[in-house]
Structures are given as C-alpha cells and as structure tokens.
Amino acid sequence: MKPHAHIRDLVLEQRRVQRDRLRLAAAAGALVSIAAVGLLGLSGWFLTGAALAGAAGAAAAQAFNxxxxxxxxxxxxILRTGARYIERVAGHEAALKALARLRPQLFDALAAGPVRQTLTLSSGELSARLVQDIDAIQTVFIRRSATWSLGxxxxxxxxxxxxxxxxxxxxLVAGVAVTGVGGLILARAVSAPAGRAAQTAVGALKSRLSALEAASPELKAYGLDDWAVQEVAxxxxxxxxxxxxxxRAGGWMAAWQAAATALTLTGVVLAARGAEQPMIALAALAAVMGIESAAGLTGALHLNGRAEEALDRLDAALPAASIQHGRTPDGADLVLNTLDQRLTPPARIGLYGPSGAGKTSLIERLCGLRDALPDQAALGGVDLAEIAPDLRRPLFAYAAQDVRLLDDSWRRNLLLAGPADEAALWAALEDAQLADRVRAEPQGLDAPVGPNGERLSGGERRRLGLARAFLRNAPWMVLDEPTEGLDAETEARVLAALDRRLADGGQGLILVSHRPAPMxxxxxxxxxxxxxxxxxxxxTPDRLSSVA
Incomplete structure (x- = not known):
C-alpha cells in the first residue's frame, strides 16, 4: 500500500474485494423487506377477511379460502427468516474481513511513513485509531444493503x-419520501455532530488511560494515584x-420515525377508505412495513457522523505524502564522517559517553528512525541524508534501550522481526538467556507477556528485544544498552552468545553502552x-584497530 493512500480509497478497495458478499447481503436485505411487507400486508388482509367471513355466517365461513x-x-x-440470516452473515462477514485487512494496511502506512509524523501519535491514540476508529467504519460496509432494503x-x-x-x-410513497428527508436532516443536524464528538471522546479517553498506565510505577512512587484516577474519571x-x-440523538431519530409512520399510516388509511375493509387492512399494514424498511437506513444515518469522524481521524494518521526514495546505498559499508574511517560488516564499533550526549540519536538516524543530517554519515557510499528511511531500515537489526512489546504472546513479539520457524525462535531465546524462562510457562511461546510486557522484569523485556534483533537478518546489528539491568553472570552468557552469533553470521555491530563488559x-x-x-x-575515537 502506498503511504499516501487515502483511507476512503482503501475502503473503496475493500468494497471491491468484498463485492460478492456485499451483493449477497443487499439481495438478501431486499428479499427480507419484500417478505416482511408481503407477510404483514397479507396477514392483515387474511385476518380481516376471515373475521368478516365468520361474522357473515357459517356459509360464508365455509366458502372462505x-x-x-x-x-x-x-x-x-420462512423467506424472511432465512434471508435475514443470510443478510446478517454476508454483511458482517464482509465488514469483518474488510476491517481485518484495513488494520495491517494502516499499520504498514504508519510504519513506512515519515518518522516525525508517526511519532506524534501516542501509543493510546494510535491504538484508538487502529481499534475504535477502524471498528466505527464497519457501518460503511453494513449499510450498503440498507438502500436496497428500503427500495x-x-x-x-x-x-x-x-x-x-x-x-x-x-x-405511502409521499410519506416514505418525507420520512427519508426528515431523517437525513435530523442525522446531519443532531446525530452527525454527536457521533463525531463521541468518537473523538473515546479516542481521548483511551489515549489518556494508556499514557497514565505506562507511567503507573512513577505515579505510585510519587503518590499521584488519586490524581491519575481523577484524570481518567x-x-x-x-x-x-x-x-x-x-x-439522545438516536431518540430523536426514533421519535421522528414513529411520528412519520403514524402520519403516513393515517394518510394511507384515509386514501383507501373507499375500498373494502380487508383491502384497507392490507394497505395499512403494508404501509407500516414499507416505512419500517427505512429503519436500517435511518440507523445507518444515525451512525454516519461517527463513521465520518473515524475516517477523518484515520486520514489524519496516514502520512500526508509519499516518501521520496532518493538514492539507493551500494552495500552496507558505513562511514561516520567524524572518524573518516570506512566500516564494513563484520566490523564492530562501540559508542559511549555521558547521558544526553546524542548516542541514541545517532543510531536512530542511522536506522531511519530520525531524519538524517547531511554530511554526518554515509551508507553504501551515499550520504545518509540522501537515503530514504525505508531503504536504510532493512540494513539494521535494532534492539532499542526502551523496548516496546505487544500485549500478546512471546511468539508474536518475536515474529515482529519477520518470519521465523520454531527452531529459530528457540535459538534466539537461548542466546538471549530466556529459553528456560519461556519453557517454564505452561503455554510456552504462546504465553502472554502482558501490556507492554508488564509480566516480565526489566531485564527480561530488554532481552526479549535483543532476541527479536537476533531474528532479523541484516548486515548490521544495532544494540542500545543491551545488558543494562542484568547481573554479571547473565550478562556474560548473553555477551558470549552475541559474540558467537555475530561471528557465525558475519554481522557488524554498532553498540551503545556504558558498561565495560559489552564494550x-x-x-x-x-x-x-x-x-x-x-x-x-x-x-572522538578512543581506540582504533583494523575493523574494516
């Protein structure tokens, strides 16, 4: 998917993909309306006629068919029940399959887009976009059958x-037209603003809750629990x-539907007053169900504001413009201009220095997680600033100091690095000194790690990030404080496995650490x-040797 794709374009694409299911849902919805109108109208005619025949005497009752x-x-x-089942299954299946495809498309667009734009979204806000906003637009698919049902x-x-x-x-036609126009006016005037506000408020709540949850240890340490509760409340x-x-807006829509039904029914009965009583009953009950056919469209109009707000929010999250791909690096050799030395895998370079000096900023620029500056580094003979981030990232396997984990299993968190078989996953865990920890879980690799790895210790979270980097096949491995928080024995085993893995794979190493053992x-x-x-x-180079 192109990073600059419009969310409505993606929805249209999914409509085309789900076209057969949506057509089936529309046909079934039309059949539901036809059967429902015919059922109620014929029932009214039949009951009224039977009552009149019974009142006319035994002979008339015997002659009544x-x-x-x-x-x-x-x-x-039977037709109404079966068609309703088909409509619901086909319509919701189309919506769920479309949403299941839209989520990874949106995630891919965010991941491939400009880093500066993506990092402006908090984790809670991003979660709200990928979950609540995507869920809200399912009405765009489900309501496709509403117009066919109405017609x-x-x-x-x-x-x-x-x-x-x-x-x-x-x-009847005039009454339904007035009902539709009035419903549209009410939807735009009342439901749409309320729906937009509701969708925004849910996103704000989730964003605030996520931010405070991430800071819960600090909030407890400083006695700010009550303040946090008040913020969430x-x-x-x-x-x-x-x-x-x-x-309340939905209530106004329902009240309008009821009033319009009453007025239309009155008009139909008055217009048919010269007909026989069974035919009047037929017309009256058919009119009721004819207007009821518009209920699906009214419901869709009621949720339209929420869906439109969700679409706008998703559009705002998508990158505004496509990435300019610039020049392609010719290889993975690295030159840091301050050093004026070419580094080629399996070279190893260690960066150290005071906190805040820019070590993490430097490696994030190399990996394409920050905008690169001209004349600071070259990759594959090309100035780093001339290489688009999406062309730099495949050259690096990165384990950040601040490890981010999915609220999912060990397996799913490891597979963020890319496809890998079971043996590769266990090998990475062995080298990260986590295999015994995972084997102790009843579910093994499928055991959950909790929201952002809350079921793990700080050292385990860091080693899980390291294991994930082990699984990525890239010329350079970039590690930011990989052994921070580990005891000396565990650190020694992790570093021995890292040294062996680098040698076996021919990977280069860019290491940030203040600890002597990793350096x-x-x-x-x-x-x-x-x-x-x-x-x-x-x-400033501290020690040089033949590393090319």
Missing part, C-alpha cells in the same frame, strides 16, 4: 397499497456525556561528546 393465504404467509415467514420494501408496499387504492399507494465523564448526546566486544570505541547546535553529534 384460508388454505392458500395461510400457506403463502408461512412461506413469506424493495417501498416498492412492494406501494404495489400492495395501490391494489387497495391508487391514492393509498401515492400517499474526567476523560471518562467527557466520553459518557458524548455517548449520552449520541443516544570489550568492540575493537573500535568512540566517545560521543555531545550535540552541536545544528544537531550533529561530536565524536
């Missing part, structure tokens, strides 16, 4: 009402008010002094 109408009524009831129901009801009286048919109250407003893996060590005013990093 009740077999054929009752058989047709049973047939229509089929109106046509059937109009035919039956016209049998009683042409004026009754005209009154305030966001929840705002969300509740928005939901109440949306429900001993690197023949070339560089002190990062700090940041220049223009954002460049000052570096």
């Amino acid at each position: 009740y077999m054929m109408p009752s058989a047709i009524i049973r047939l229509l009831a 089929a129901g109106l046509a059937t009801a109009a035919v039956l009402a016209t049998i009683a009286s042409p004026l009754a048919g005209a009154a 305030g966001a929840a109250a705002a969300s509740d008010r928005a939901q109440i407003a949306l429900a 001993r893996l690197c023949p070339l060590q560089v002190r990062v002094e700090g940041l220049e005013p223009d954002g460049r990093v000052r570096m």
Whole structure:
C-alpha cells in the first residue's frame, strides 16, 4: 500500500474485494423487506377477511379460502427468516474481513511513513485509531444493503397499497419520501455532530488511560494515584456525556420515525377508505412495513457522523505524502564522517559517553528512525541524508534501550522481526538467556507477556528485544544498552552468545553502552561528546584497530 493512500480509497478497495458478499447481503436485505411487507400486508388482509367471513355466517365461513393465504404467509415467514440470516452473515462477514485487512494496511502506512509524523501519535491514540476508529467504519460496509432494503420494501408496499387504492399507494410513497428527508436532516443536524464528538471522546479517553498506565510505577512512587484516577474519571465523564448526546440523538431519530409512520399510516388509511375493509387492512399494514424498511437506513444515518469522524481521524494518521526514495546505498559499508574511517560488516564499533550526549540519536538516524543530517554519515557510499528511511531500515537489526512489546504472546513479539520457524525462535531465546524462562510457562511461546510486557522484569523485556534483533537478518546489528539491568553472570552468557552469533553470521555491530563488559566486544570505541547546535553529534575515537 502506498503511504499516501487515502483511507476512503482503501475502503473503496475493500468494497471491491468484498463485492460478492456485499451483493449477497443487499439481495438478501431486499428479499427480507419484500417478505416482511408481503407477510404483514397479507396477514392483515387474511385476518380481516376471515373475521368478516365468520361474522357473515357459517356459509360464508365455509366458502372462505384460508388454505392458500395461510400457506403463502408461512412461506413469506420462512423467506424472511432465512434471508435475514443470510443478510446478517454476508454483511458482517464482509465488514469483518474488510476491517481485518484495513488494520495491517494502516499499520504498514504508519510504519513506512515519515518518522516525525508517526511519532506524534501516542501509543493510546494510535491504538484508538487502529481499534475504535477502524471498528466505527464497519457501518460503511453494513449499510450498503440498507438502500436496497428500503427500495424493495417501498416498492412492494406501494404495489400492495395501490391494489387497495391508487391514492393509498401515492400517499405511502409521499410519506416514505418525507420520512427519508426528515431523517437525513435530523442525522446531519443532531446525530452527525454527536457521533463525531463521541468518537473523538473515546479516542481521548483511551489515549489518556494508556499514557497514565505506562507511567503507573512513577505515579505510585510519587503518590499521584488519586490524581491519575481523577484524570481518567474526567476523560471518562467527557466520553459518557458524548455517548449520552449520541443516544439522545438516536431518540430523536426514533421519535421522528414513529411520528412519520403514524402520519403516513393515517394518510394511507384515509386514501383507501373507499375500498373494502380487508383491502384497507392490507394497505395499512403494508404501509407500516414499507416505512419500517427505512429503519436500517435511518440507523445507518444515525451512525454516519461517527463513521465520518473515524475516517477523518484515520486520514489524519496516514502520512500526508509519499516518501521520496532518493538514492539507493551500494552495500552496507558505513562511514561516520567524524572518524573518516570506512566500516564494513563484520566490523564492530562501540559508542559511549555521558547521558544526553546524542548516542541514541545517532543510531536512530542511522536506522531511519530520525531524519538524517547531511554530511554526518554515509551508507553504501551515499550520504545518509540522501537515503530514504525505508531503504536504510532493512540494513539494521535494532534492539532499542526502551523496548516496546505487544500485549500478546512471546511468539508474536518475536515474529515482529519477520518470519521465523520454531527452531529459530528457540535459538534466539537461548542466546538471549530466556529459553528456560519461556519453557517454564505452561503455554510456552504462546504465553502472554502482558501490556507492554508488564509480566516480565526489566531485564527480561530488554532481552526479549535483543532476541527479536537476533531474528532479523541484516548486515548490521544495532544494540542500545543491551545488558543494562542484568547481573554479571547473565550478562556474560548473553555477551558470549552475541559474540558467537555475530561471528557465525558475519554481522557488524554498532553498540551503545556504558558498561565495560559489552564494550570489550568492540575493537573500535568512540566517545560521543555531545550535540552541536545544528544537531550533529561530536565524536572522538578512543581506540582504533583494523575493523574494516
């Protein structure tokens, strides 16, 4: 998917993919309306006629044919039930399959887009976009059958009402038109603003809750639990008010539907007053179901504001423009201009220096997680600033200092690095000294790690990030404080496995650490002094050797 794709374009694409299911849902919805209108109208005619025949005496009752109408009524009831089942299954299956494809498409677009734009979204806000907003647009798929249901129901009801009286048919069509126009006006004036506000409020609540949850240890340490609860309660109250407003708007829509039904029914009965009583009953009940056919469309209009807000929010999250791919690096050799030395895998370089000096910023620029600065580094003979981030990232296997984990299993968190078989997963865990920990879990690799790995210790989270980097086949391995928080024995085993893995795979190493043991893996060590005013990093070689 192109990073600049419009969310509505993606929805249209999924409509084309799910075209057969949506057509089946529309056809079934039309059949539901036809059967429902016919069922109620014929039932009204049949019951009224049977009552009149019974009142006329035994001879009239014996002459009344009740077999054929009752058989047709049973047939229509069966058709309505079966068609309703098909409509719901086909429509919801199309929506769920489309949403299942839209989520990874949106995630891919965010991951491939400009880093500066993507990092402006908090984890809670991003989760709200990928979950609540995507869920909200399912009505865009489900409501596709509503217009067909309305059209089929109106046509059937109009035919039956016209049998009683042409004026009754005209009154029904006019009543349904007024109902539709009024519903559209109410939806735009009341439901749409309420739906947009409700969707925004839910996103704000989730974003606030996620941010406070991530900071829960600090909040407890500083005694800010009550403040955090008040913050969440305030966001929840705002969300509740928005939901109440949306429900109130739904009430107005329902009240309008009821009033329009009453007025239309009155008009149809008055227009058909010259017909026989069974035909009046036929026209009246057909009119009720004809207007009821518009209920699906009314419901879709009620949720339209929420869906439109979700689409706008998803559009805002998508990258505004496509990535300019610039030049392609010719190989993986690296030159840090301050050092004026070409490094080629399996070279190893260690970066150290005071906190805040720019070590992490430097490696994030190399990996394409920050905008690169001109004349600071070259990759494959090309200035780093001339290489698009999506062309740099495949050259690096990165284990960040701040490890981010999915609220999922060990397996799924490892497979973020890319496809890998069971043996590769266990080998990575062995080298990260986590295999015994995972084997102790009853579910093994499928055991959950909790939200952002809350079931793991800090050292386990860091080693899980390291194991994930082990699984990525890239020329350079980039590790930011990989053994921080580990005891000396575990650190020694992890570093021995890392040394062996680098040697076996021929990978280069770019290491950031302030600990002596990891730095001993690197023949070339560089002190990062700090940041220049223009954002460049000052570096001083500490020890050089033949590393090319």
